[in-house]
Amino acid sequence: MTLAPAFSRRFLLAGAVALTALATAPALSAQEAQKGGTLVLASVHKPRHLNSAVQSGVATAVPAAQIFATLLRYGEDFTPQPYLAESWEFSEDSKVLTLKLRQGATFHDGSPITAEDVIWSLGVVKDNHPFSSMLAPVEAFEAPDPQTVVIRMKQPHPAILLVLSASLTPILPKHVFDDGQDIKSNPKNNLPVGSGPFKVVAFEPGQHIILERYDGFFLEGKPYLDRIVIRQYQDANSGVLALESGEAQMFPLLDGTRLIRRLEKSGNLTVTDKGYAGIGPLNWLAFNTKHPALSDVRVRRAIAHAIDRDFVTKALHSGLSKPSIEPVAQGSPFHTEDVARYDFDLDTSKALLAEAGYGEGGKPLELRIDYMPDVEEQQRAVAEYVKAALAKVGIAVTVRSSPDFPTWSQRVSSYDFDMTMDQVFNWGDPVIGVNRTYLCSNIRQGIIWSNTQQYCNEEVDKLMNAAGVEPDLAKRQQLYAQAFKQITTDIPIHFINEVPYHTVYSQAVQNPPVSIWGTMGPMDEVWLKQ
């Protein structure tokens, strides 16, 4: 087994010492990974199917990252590491990416993983995945030999490395899936033949997904676990009870802060907020910028000044969520402090309203606020807080509840709203999860999580598009910083907080998934202390 330097470094960092790597790192053998055991993962997310090439969202991503390998993977920072590809390099002009595949890798049916499979899979993602910006700049995927993949792009596309990781671009077996059926509705998506550390043996919607160790996995000695069972619970409360009773050993993506606080106090569980830098989950208040009153930027700013982020994060979220001030999460490499922040200030708020002709002495202002249903603390509680907070500056807010998610998303995507609470994920790179909210070109009626605010500023589009094709990280950061400053000044969205996702796990769990993708990355290094 040959290890690229970056890969062996990862071994050391993670403290998980594979048997073959022992010789190179004897000092770290304090805890040797034990093999075997079943990890029960509690989940409240209900996947439609398990093929993440054609389905976004965390529900599918968690199992899919175990079932399918990707070309690259990430550790605790935004530095790409080898996975199915053992090395890669960009051409001089950054428009051609050449990847070398690992020798001897096989699918779960035993057939070899070739460059042909890889380029077919990437093509499927390009044609079908809802995040069309991921591979949009790609002109051609080529497989000059069975171990080499060449990606040719119209323009430099630095986000490509993140795109090739997590469960965004799973490597599918072409000989299984290329059967003439529409891949989106292919029944094979329920029990797919995969390429990752675990093969799926059972998928009972609403019950569980059972993943078993794939003995022929291309990383020798991995995975450590024999089995991962993703058990589905009706709500977070029952998942937490399962964790407390020992029925489950891990509960990722938990956002109920009172539950988290309760679990923190119990002695035999560990709580971490690591593992969510990649997904970058933001909780915000979006404005319909075509609304007669909200089209006035002063009104939007007045509303922002009347909302106390500290109250939300400290009082409503038990101090567990972080305030958010810009389009990316704090863990992102593009995080900047130099944006318009809108600190809590009722006097400024009233003055802005008066300037716009509303509030005391002006026209009365009545607004409606929507929120995503079934997300109590993050959405409903904040919406109710906004109602109370805006009453203090003389804005009468009506809270409109939606019975279910489709109703809410239909209202928002057809612009039938004044203001709405919303949750949107960064998905690693702004090109994937951030641009979509602000680009003029992405005002697409009927599509949720597009630019439903109908905000359009050509300057922002120019900056974001330039940042998307800038290979130099420092220059990219600068361009995004400028874009974020402009966006926060125009305030189509008032950023409130980051969703306080936490992973809770029992003490038996070693090497918990704390990479930027958390449980949405491969869990081949997780092991259980017996």
Added chain:
Amino acid sequence: MTAPARTTVPAARGPMAEAWDIFRRSPSAMLGLALLILVMGMTFAGPHLYQVDPFEIVWAPLTPPGEEATIPLGTDNLGRDILAGLIAGGRATLAVGFAAAAITMLIGVLIGAYAGFYGGIVDDMLMRVTEFFQVLPPLLFAMVVVTLFQPTLVNVALAIGIVSWPQTARLTRSEFRRIRTLEYVSAMRAIGAGDGNIIWRVILPNALPPLIVSATLTIGMAILFEAGLSFLGLSDPNVMSWGLMIGSGREYLLDAWWVVTLPGAMIFLTVLGVSLVGDGLNDAFNPRMRER
């Protein structure tokens, strides 16, 4: 039910006065009435005595009762005053209760009266419709109605009314079937009174006592129903009601008992009051309880 003490009632008094005599001698009925008066007094006079906006954030969230002098009953998860919520919420909850009971009576009496009076094919048709509504699980049906439209107070009252009328209809029908064969009804017919006249001016007044009792109990049931819908998150988020307080506070039950318990206790007391009054009325209108 404790049997009221019997004393001689002057024969000259009307049936209503007689009923009141029996009612006021029942301690449980009077307790129920006292509870209702208390609750109503609180919800109607309260807003003038305790002027706090129930939606305003007044203090740190989840402050326990008694910790702050200005907020005697503590705050909810958003820092809103629980006492203000109880006072304002009572009005909405009682309004839903009474409105739903009124809708129930309106539909139930109308259908029951025609079915009971005419019998035959009219009865068959109306009873099939009634049975159709009766076999639907009421809570689920109400949830569907509220979900299809917006969860506003009016819709919640409508939904409760729509799912609870069948019982009233059946009760009315059986009363009408009984009374329409009585001699004074035949007498009315003999002197040429029209159907409408007989239904609304002769039979209905005589069928009223059990219907009043049923209406009273329906109020209690409607209040519970509203609380149940709210618990499932199906209440008007813009009108403070006890159900809304319970619905938004249930997440915090383990950390802050008062957020759910206090409005729960108010619902309990109100429904208890309504039920006791209903039982008292049942006895008061029961001819067997009278001395003849």
